[in-house]
Amino acid sequence: MATTSTHAAPTARPRAAWPAVPGLRLPPTLLVGGVLLAVVVALAVMAPLLTPYGPLDQDLLNAKKPPSWGHPFGTDNFGRDVLTRVLFGARVDLLIGLVPTAITFVVGVSLGAVAGYFGGRVDAVLMRLVDIAVAFPFFVLLIALVAMLGPGLRNMIVAISLVGWISYARIVRGEVLVARQAEYVLAARTLGFGDARIIAGHLLPNVITAAIVFSMADIVLNILLGTALSFLGLGPQAPTAEWGRMIQEGRQFIASGEWWMTTFPGLAIVVVAVAFSLIGDGLADLLRVEDRV
Amino acid sequence: MGNGAPPLVETRDLTMHFPLPSGLVDRLRGRPAEVVRAVDGVSLAIAAGETVGLVGESGCGKTTFGRCLVRLYEPTSGDLRFRGESLLGHDAAAVRRLRRSVQMIFQDPYSSLNPRKTVRAALSEVLRVHRICPEAEVPARVAGLLERVGLSAALADRYPRQFSGGQRQRIGIARALAVEPAFIVADEAVSALDVSIQAQVLNLLAQLQDDLGLTYLFIAHNLGVVRHIADRVAVMYLGTIVEVQAAATVFDQPLHPYTQALVRAIPTLDRGRAARPTTAAIEGDPPSPMAVPAGCRFHPRCPYAMPVCREVAPVLAPQPGGPAVACHLYPGQPAAAGAVSVNIGTGA
Amino acid sequence: MTPPPILRVRGLETSFATSGGLVRAVDGVSFDVGPGEAFGLVGESGCGKSATCRSIIGLLPGHATTAGAVEFNGQNLLAATPEAMRRVRGAEIAMVFQDPMTALNPVARIGDQVAEAVRAHQRVGHRAARARALELLRLVGIPAPERRLDDYPHRFSGGMRQRVVIAIALAGEPRILLADEPTTALDVTIQDQILTLLVRLQAELGMSVVLVSHDLGVVARVCQRVAVMYAGQIVEQGPVETVLGAPRHPYTIGLLASLPGIAGRARYLRPIPGAPPSLLDPPSGCRFHPRCPFATERCPTWAVERLPVGPDHDAACWRQEAIAEESRLAAVGTT
Numbered sequence: 001m002a003t004t005s006t007h008a009a010p011t012a013r014p015r016a017a018w019p020a021v022p023g024l025r026l027p028p029t030l031l032v033g034g035v036l037l038a039v040v041v042a043l044a045v046m047a048p049l050l051t052p053y054g055p056l057d058q059d060l061l062n063a064k065k066p067p068s069w070g071h072p073f074g075t076d077n078f079g080r081d082v083l084t085r086v087l088f089g090a091r092v093d094l095l096i097g098l099v100p101t102a103i104t105f106v107v108g109v110s111l112g113a114v115a116g117y118f119g120g121r122v123d124a125v126l127m128r129l130v131d132i133a134v135a136f137p138f139f140v141l142l143i144a145l146v147a148m149l150g151p152g153l154r155n156m157i158v159a160i161s162l163v164g165w166i167s168y169a170r171i172v173r174g175e176v177l178v179a180r181q182a183e184y185v186l187a188a189r190t191l192g193f194g195d196a197r198i199i200a201g202h203l204l205p206n207v208i209t210a211a212i213v214f215s216m217a218d219i220v221l222n223i224l225l226g227t228a229l230s231f232l233g234l235g236p237q238a239p240t241a242e243w244g245r246m247i248q249e250g251r252q253f254i255a256s257g258e259w260w261m262t263t264f265p266g267l268a269i270v271v272v273a274v275a276f277s278l279i280g281d282g283l284a285d286l287l288r289v290e291d292r293v
Numbered sequence: 294m295g296n297g298a299p300p301l302v303e304t305r306d307l308t309m310h311f312p313l314p315s316g317l318v319d320r321l322r323g324r325p326a327e328v329v330r331a332v333d334g335v336s337l338a339i340a341a342g343e344t345v346g347l348v349g350e351s352g353c354g355k356t357t358f359g360r361c362l363v364r365l366y367e368p369t370s371g372d373l374r375f376r377g378e379s380l381l382g383h384d385a386a387a388v389r390r391l392r393r394s395v396q397m398i399f400q401d402p403y404s405s406l407n408p409r410k411t412v413r414a415a416l417s418e419v420l421r422v423h424r425i426c427p428e429a430e431v432p433a434r435v436a437g438l439l440e441r442v443g444l445s446a447a448l449a450d451r452y453p454r455q456f457s458g459g460q461r462q463r464i465g466i467a468r469a470l471a472v473e474p475a476f477i478v479a480d481e482a483v484s485a486l487d488v489s490i491q492a493q494v495l496n497l498l499a500q501l502q503d504d505l506g507l508t509y510l511f512i513a514h515n516l517g518v519v520r521h522i523a524d525r526v527a528v529m530y531l532g533t534i535v536e537v538q539a540a541a542t543v544f545d546q547p548l549h550p551y552t553q554a555l556v557r558a559i560p561t562l563d564r565g566r567a568a569r570p571t572t573a574a575i576e577g578d579p580p581s582p583m584a585v586p587a588g589c590r591f592h593p594r595c596p597y598a599m600p601v602c603r604e605v606a607p608v609l610a611p612q613p614g615g616p617a618v619a620c621h622l623y624p625g626q627p628a629a630a631g632a633v634s635v636n637i638g639t640g641a
Numbered sequence: 642m643t644p645p646p647i648l649r650v651r652g653l654e655t656s657f658a659t660s661g662g663l664v665r666a667v668d669g670v671s672f673d674v675g676p677g678e679a680f681g682l683v684g685e686s687g688c689g690k691s692a693t694c695r696s697i698i699g700l701l702p703g704h705a706t707t708a709g710a711v712e713f714n715g716q717n718l719l720a721a722t723p724e725a726m727r728r729v730r731g732a733e734i735a736m737v738f739q740d741p742m743t744a745l746n747p748v749a750r751i752g753d754q755v756a757e758a759v760r761a762h763q764r765v766g767h768r769a770a771r772a773r774a775l776e777l778l779r780l781v782g783i784p785a786p787e788r789r790l791d792d793y794p795h796r797f798s799g800g801m802r803q804r805v806v807i808a809i810a811l812a813g814e815p816r817i818l819l820a821d822e823p824t825t826a827l828d829v830t831i832q833d834q835i836l837t838l839l840v841r842l843q844a845e846l847g848m849s850v851v852l853v854s855h856d857l858g859v860v861a862r863v864c865q866r867v868a869v870m871y872a873g874q875i876v877e878q879g880p881v882e883t884v885l886g887a888p889r890h891p892y893t894i895g896l897l898a899s900l901p902g903i904a905g906r907a908r909y910l911r912p913i914p915g916a917p918p919s920l921l922d923p924p925s926g927c928r929f930h931p932r933c934p935f936a937t938e939r940c941p942t943w944a945v946e947r948l949p950v951g952p953d954h955d956a957a958c959w960r961q962e963a964i965a966e967e968s969r970l971a972a973v974g975t976t
C-alpha cells in the first residue's frame with residue numbers, strides 16, 4: 001500500500017517544504033489567531049499609555065457608573081475604571097496562562113520522552129505517578145494543593161504546574177513509544193548516536209506536534225483555571241486587577257443591573273481563548289508533516 | 294575460511310528470547326514468564342568480503358538475528374565476535390569502536406529516514422558525531438557519499454518525502470556508508486522496491502562491495518534476490534539455522550527437507566518443467582516460536598520425519614563438499630533413540 | 642475454435658481526480674478473458690492493475706471516472722445500474738484482495754462470515770448455509786474445518802485467512818474470480834499453497850481467474866495468458882509461454898532482464914534505467930520512451946497501438962521487428 005504512486009518523478013512535485021521556508025502558506029486560522037493575540041499582548045504592554053487611570057485608582061464619587069466616553073467600560077463599586085483594570089488584568093492573566101504552561105510543557109515533554117524511550121523501570125515509576133494523579137479529579141487536586149500552599153498568584157502557578165505536566169508526559173510518552181520503533185530511530189541507534197541526541201534531535205521533532213497543539217488549549221485552560229481559582233478567592237488577592245477576581249467582585253452587582261463589571265472581563269477571557277484556539281488549530285495544520293502522498 | 298584470520302563476524306550459540314508480558318496472576322503464582330524464542334542458538338561465521346544470505350519464513354527470527362548483530366538488541370546469551378573480539382565485552386570504548394564497523398540498511402524506504410531532516414543534515418550529522426572528517430570537509434564528503442550511491446549532490450537539500458522509494462533506499466545506504474563500516478546487515482533492503490528499481494539497488498550493493506570490500510548479511514524472503522547476490526545461503530527455521538550452503542549449489546541441491554520445500558515453492562518463469570503443479574511444496578503453517586516442537590523443530594511438517602526426529606534435536610553438522618545441515622537424514626547427528634542420555638534439555 | 646470470451650474489456654479508462662490534478666490510472670486498456678481461463682495482469686507498483694480490477698467490478702471511490710466498456714454476458718458493466726451491479730458482484734464476478742489481515746471482520750466467527758456470504762447469494766436456511774460454509778472451507782483446504790467454524794479470525798494465520806477470504810468469494814459460485822495480489826502479504830511457502838489452490842479451483846470449478854501480481858513468477862505459476870501493464874496501458878499481451886519466453890516489448894524484455902536469480906548468476910543485473918513516470922503527466926507517445934534503450938525520435942510522437950506479433954500475441958511497440966532482429970544479431974555475436 002505504501003508503494004502507491006511513489007514513483008511520480010520527484011522533480012514534478014516541488015512540495016512546499018516546511019520548515020525550509022516558514023512564513024509561506026501560513027494557515028489562515030494561525031494568522032487570525034496570531035494577530036488577535038498580538039493585539040491583546042500589545043494592549044497589555046502599553047496599558048499605562050492607553051488610559052489616564054491606574055488599575056487601583058479609586059474614585060468613590062464615580063462608583064458603579066455605566067459605560068461612557070470617559071469610562072468606556074464603566075467603573076466598579078470603588079469607582080475604578082473597568083477598562084484600565086481589564087487592560088492591566090491581561091498582564092496577570094497572560095502570566096497565569098503562559099508560565100504554568102511553559103513549565104508543564106518542558107517538564108512533561110522531557111519526562112514523557114525519557115519514559116517512552118527508555119521504558120523499563122523509569123517508565124514504570126512515571127506511569128505510577130500519573131496513575132495516582134489521574135485518580136483524583138483534576139480540579140479537586142488543584143484546590144487541595146492551593147489550599148495547602150496558601151492562596152496567591154505564585155502558589156497558584158506552582159499548583160497548576162505540579163499537576164499540569166502529566167498531560168504532556170502522557171501525550172509524548174505515547175507518541176515516543178510508537179516512534180522509537182520507527183526505522184529512522186533504529187538507524188540512529190545503529191549509527192551509534194547518543195541517547196540524548198536521539199531523543200532531542202530525532203524523536204522529539206517528530207512527536208512534539210501533538211504536545212504543542214495541546215499546549216495552546218492548555219494555555220486557555222490555565223487562564224480559566226486561574227480565573228476560577230481567583231473566583232474562589234484562592235488566586236491573587238484584592239485589589240490586584242485580574243479577570244477572574246473582577247468577575248467575582250462584580251458578581252454581586254449583576255442583579256442590580258450593573259452588568260459591565262463582569263461582562264468586560266468575561267469578554268476579555270473569551271477573546272484570549274479564541275486567539276489561542278485559532279493558533280492551536282493553525283499550528284496543527286502547519287506542523288503536520290505531509291503524508292506520504 | 295577457517296585457517297588463519299578469524300572470520301569478520303561470528304556468532305556462537307546466539308540466543309534472543311523476548312519475554313512475553315505476563316499477567317499479575319501468573320506472576321503471583323510464580324509461573325515462569327513465557328518467552329518468544331526468536332533466535333535460539335545460532336552459530337554462524339561470516340568471512341570478510343563475502344555475502345551471506347539469510348532466508349526463512351516470516352517470523353523465523355531473521356530480523357531479530359540481524360538486529361542482534363548490530364546491537365539493537367542485547368542478546369539473551371551466546372557470543373558475538375567481530376574480527377575475533379567480543380562485541381558483548383565490557384570494554385565500552387572498544388565496543389563503541391567496533392559497533393561503528395557494523396551497520397544496517399533497513400527495509401522500509403518510507404520510515405527509515407527522519408522526515409524532518411534534509412539529506413544533507415542527516416549525512417552531516419553522522420560525519421560530525423563520529424568526527425569522520427574535519428568540519429570543513431563535511432560538505433564535500435556529503436556530496437561524495439551521494440555520488441557514491443548514484444544520486445546527484447544537487448539533491449542534498451531535499452527532504453526524504455521528495456524522493457522516490459528507490460532514491461530513499463540509496464540515501465539509507467549512503468547514511469550507513471558514512472561511518473565507513475566493514476560489515477552491513479541488509480534487512481529486506483530491496484523487498485519494498487519494484488523489480489526494475491530493485492535491480493538498480495542490487496547492482497549498487499554489488500558495486501559497493503567490489504569497490505569497498507564490504508561484507509554483507511543479506512536478509513530476504515525473496516529467494517531469487519538471495520540467489521543473485523549471496524555467496525552462501527543460511528536457511529533459518531523457527532529460530533535456528535537448518536542449512537548453510539553455497540548459493541551456487543543450494544538452489545539445485547538443497548539438503549534439508551525444509552530447504553527443499555522452500556526452493557520448490559519459488560515461483561519460476563520456467564513453464565516447461567512443472568507447469569502449474571497442483572500440489573503445494575509444503576503444507577501447514579510454521580509453528581509459533583512460543584511453543585517450539587521438541588526434537589527437530591521441522592518434524593510436524595516434514596515428509597521424512599522419523600521417530601528420532603521427535604526426540605533428538607539435530608545439530609548443524611558439516612557435510613562433505615562444504616554444506617552444513619541439521620537433519621537426521623544426514624551423517625553427523627547425535628546418537629538416536631536408545632542413547633536416552635543424549636536428549637537432555639531438548640524439550641521446552 | 643476458441644469459445645467466445647466471458648469478459649471483454651475495451652478501451653477502459655479510469656481516472657482519479659486528486660488535488661494534484663487528474664491521475665489517468667488506466668488509459669485505454671483492452672483484453673479478453675476466456676471461460677475457464679486464468680489471465681494474469683502484471684506490472685510495477687502504480688501502473689493501474691488494481692484500478693483495472695476495481696473498474697471491472699465497480700468498486701471505485703467517488704472521485705473516480707471511467708470510460709470504455711467492460712462486457713460481461715453481453716452487458717456493459719460500466720453502464721449497469723448500481724442494482725444490476727450488485728447482482729453481478731459476488732454471484733458472477735468475485736474479488737479477493739491483497740491483505741488477508743483486514744479482509745475479515747475480526748469480531749465475527751469464521752463460520753458465520755462464510756455462511757453470511759452464502760445467504761447473500763442463495764435463499765437458503767441457516768443450517769443449509771452453515772453446511773455450505775463447511776463445504777467451502779473444506780474446498781479451500783482448511784484442515785478439520787468443522788472444528789474451525791466457531792473460531793475468530795485472529796486465531797488464523799495469514800495463509801489460513803486468505804483461504805477463508807477465497808471461500809467467501811466462492812460462496813456465490815462466481816464465474817470469474819478477480820484476485821488482486823492475493824499472495825503479496827504471504828510467505829513463499831504459503832504463497833505456493835494459495836497459488837496451488839487457485840490452480841486447483843480454476844480446474845475443478847471451471848472458473849475464470851484474473852490474477853493481478855507484480856511478480857512474473859506468480860503469474861507464470863497460475864496463468865495461461867498474461868498482459869503486461871506500464872503506466873496505465875497494456876504494452877504486451879499473449880500466452881504466458883510466449884510473452885515470458887520470447888518477449889517483444891522493450892519493457893517486458895527489460896523487466897525480465899532485471900529479475901535476479903533468473904539470468905544465471907551474473908554479478909550485475911541489467912536494470913531498466915530511471916523510474917516509472919507519474920500518471921499525472923505521463924510522457925507523450927510511447928510512455929516507455931524516456932527509459933527505453935531502443936527509443937528513436939519517432940517514439941515520443943508515435944500514436945500508440947498494439948501491433949500483432951503472432952497468434953494471440955501483441956506488443957505496443959512500432960520497433961518490435963527491428964528490435965527482435967537486433968537482439969538476434971546480438972545473440973549470434975556473443976555466442
Ligand SMILES: Nc1ncnc2c1ncn2[C@@H]1O[C@H](COP(=O)(O)OP(=O)(O)OP(=O)(O)O)[C@@H](O)[C@H]1O
Nearest residue numbers: 311329331350351352353354355356357358514582
Ligand atoms: N521486540 C519483540 N518483542 C517480542 N517478540 C518479538 C519482538 N521482535 C520479534 N519478536 C518475535 O520474534 C519472532 C521472530 O521475529 P523476526 O521479526 O525476527 O522474524 P523475521 O524472520 O524477520 O520475520 P519477517 O520475515 O516477517 O520479517 C516473531 O515471532 C516475532 O513475533
Ligand SMILES: Nc1ncnc2c1ncn2[C@@H]1O[C@H](COP(=O)(O)OP(=O)(O)OP(=O)(O)O)[C@@H](O)[C@H]1O
Nearest residue numbers: 004005657664666685686687688689690691692920
Ligand atoms: N483512490 C485513488 N485516488 C487517487 N489516485 C489513485 C487512487 N487509487 C489509485 N490511484 C492512482 O492510480 C494509479 C494506479 O494505481 P493502482 O492502485 O491501480 O496501481 P497498481 O498497479 O495496483 O499498483 P500496486 O502494485 O502498488 O498495487 C497510481 O498512480 C495511484 O496513485
Ligand code: SF4
Nearest residue numbers: 589592595602620621
Ligand atoms: S531431522 Fe527429521 S524431521 Fe527434521 S528435517 Fe530431518 S528428517 Fe525431517
Ligand code: SF4
Nearest residue numbers: 927930933936940958
Ligand atoms: S515505441 Fe519506441 S520507446 Fe516505445 S518501446 Fe518501442 S522502441 Fe521503445
Ligand SMILES: [Mg+2]
Nearest residue numbers: 355356357481
Ligand atoms: Mg524481518
Ligand SMILES: [Mg+2]
Nearest residue numbers: 690691692821
Ligand atoms: Mg494494486
